[in-house]
Amino acid sequence: MTQVEIEYCVPCGMLDRAQDVQHALLEEYGERLDSVALVTGDSGVFEVRADGEEVFDKEEDEFDVDAIVASVGESVSA
Template identity: 40%
Template sequence: MNEVMITYCKPCGYGKRAAEAVDALQRDLSVTTNLVAGKGGIFEVRVDGEVVAKRIKGHFPDTAEIVGSVRAAMK
């Protein structure tokens, strides 16, 4: 079983995006995802400890990108 974790910046207000990603991962892949509140602008999606999607300057992964990245990492 793969461990999926989303770390998001709580002060930045990324909680809603993280929750939407959790819902999509559950709906589309039947994956249980752990949410971890962080700070410093972080938004990272990890599968088994490896970053598969993250916020970088000028880009914020949308829900479809997150689901696709997790799907690919689980194969």
């Protein structure tokens, strides 16, 4: 099964965004995920990794919860 990490910038106040992504992933994939961990960070970071592979980085991608969920879905086993 898939392990997801959402690393977010604490000083920037990105906890709400991280929780939104976490909730959407759990709603969509539920028990097909081993975990969806929130990882604290700083320096403006907001990255999502599935099994260690980056699927979203706010420096490169526009924030879109649905797109992030779809990107993680490519790593989730049926």
